[in-house]
Structure formats: C-alpha cells, structure tokens
Amino acid sequence: MASASSKASLLLHACCGPCATVALERLLPRFAVTLLWYNPNLEPAAEHARRLAAVREVAAHFNVELLTPQPDPEAWLSAVADLAQEPEGGRRCEVCFLFRLRRTAQRAAGGGYQYFATTLTTGPQKRLEQIRQAGHIAAAEYGVQFLDESFRSRAGFQRSVELSKELSLYRQNYCGCRYSMR
Numbered sequence: 528m529a530s531a532s533s534k535a536s537l538l539l540h541a542c543c544g545p546c547a548t549v550a551l552e553r554l555l556p557r558f559a560v561t562l563l564w565y566n567p568n569l570e571p572a573a574e575h576a577r578r579l580a581a582v583r584e585v586a587a588h589f590n591v592e593l594l595t596p597q598p599d600p601e602a603w604l605s606a607v608a609d610l611a612q613e614p615e616g617g618r619r620c621e622v623c624f625l626f627r628l629r630r631t632a633q634r635a636a637g638g639g640y641q642y643f644a645t646t647l648t649t650g651p652q653k654r655l656e657q658i659r660q661a662g663h664i665a666a667a668e669y670g671v672q673f674l675d676e677s678f679r680s681r682a683g684f685q686r687s688v689e690l691s692k693e694l695s696l697y698r699q700n701y702c703g704c705r706y707s708m709r
C-alpha cells in the first residue's frame with residue numbers, strides 16, 4: 528500500500544537496476560516511491576533473476592520498498608505471438624510496454640497510489656513516444672495519473688551509467704525478450 532508520507536505516492540515500474548538508479552535519484556526528493564518489478568518479457572529465467580537481483584540492490588541502496596508480483600510470461604508471449612517478426616522499436620514493443628504498464632497502473636490503483644511511472648524512459652534505445660502512449664492508455668484504463676517523465680533527459684542515461692558503475696550493477700546487453708536476442 529502507498530505510504531502515509533506528506534509527499535505524493537508513486538509506484539515506479541523498474542525495467543532494470545541501472546535504469547532505476549537515475550529515476551530514483553530524481554523522484555525521491557518529490558515523491559514517496561515504491562518500486563515494482565514486473566517484466567514477464569524477460570528470457571531466459573536466469574536473465575530475469577539477474578536483472579531482479581540488480582533491482583534489489585538498487586532498492587536497498589535507495590532504501591525503497593520493492594514489490595515483486597509473480598510474472599506471467601505465458602500471457603506476455605501470447606500477447607506478442609503475432610508480432611515475432613517485428614523489428615525492435617516496432618509494434619511488438621508497443622504491446623510489450625502496454626502489457627507491463629497496464630499491470631503497473633492496475634497495481635497502483637489497487638494500492639491507492641496517486642501516480643505511476645516507469646524507468647523504461649531512461650534508456651535511449653527505446654522509443655519514448657511508444658512508452659508515453661502506453662503510460663497514458665494504462666492511466667486512462669485504471670484511473671491513476673501517469674507521471675510522464677523522461678529520465679533520459681538532462682543526460683539522465685549517462686547519469687544512470689555512472690551510478691551503475693558506482694554500485695557495480697549488472698548491465699545487460701539486449702533488451703530482454705527472446706526476439707531481441709537475435
């Protein structure tokens with residue numbers, strides 16, 4: 528549940544530890560943040576575990592609560608089944624972002640959070656307009672405000688690399704799903 532802090536409560540979807548660093552650094556002065564780990568797109572299972580471990584390290588460093596609901600990879604795979612041949616940045620990624628942000632917005636609504644946001648906006652490889660669109664759709668569906676903030680702005684990605692090095696975090700070299708490995 529959202530905390531009783533005087534700051535507005537925000538549920539922050541974390542796509543990975545490195546991207547979460549700069550997002551937390553920027554959000555914590557303004558919001559009472561809880562992290563949410565929900566990335567059923569990730570394969571193989573060892574990679575999912577490795578990225579979750581990095582997010583746990585970040586949560587401990589910034590002293591924030593981390594929620595880890597059960598992932599449902601079969602549901603994610605079925606949502607993108609017809610989009611296997613799409614290039615990275617194409618329609619499959621739109622569906623992937625919406626899948627994850629819908630669950631985040633649902634969880635935010637159920638937990639009484641005022642806002643939700645996502646660290647997906649940190650990395651420069653992902654298309655910002657797709658993430659923003661998914662966030663706004665999910666917000667409208669669940670009646671929670673989407674904090675439409677780009678953490679890559681003002682050299683945010685470079686800052687995430689710096690912080691990841693300071694914390695010796697694992698940094699992945701592919702987006703995450705089976706299709707992004709090729």
Ligand code: SF4
Pocket residue numbers: 568615616619620621623624702703704705706707
């Ligand atoms: S490439 Fe990345 S954003 Fe696109 S579907 Fe795969 S995991 Fe999702």
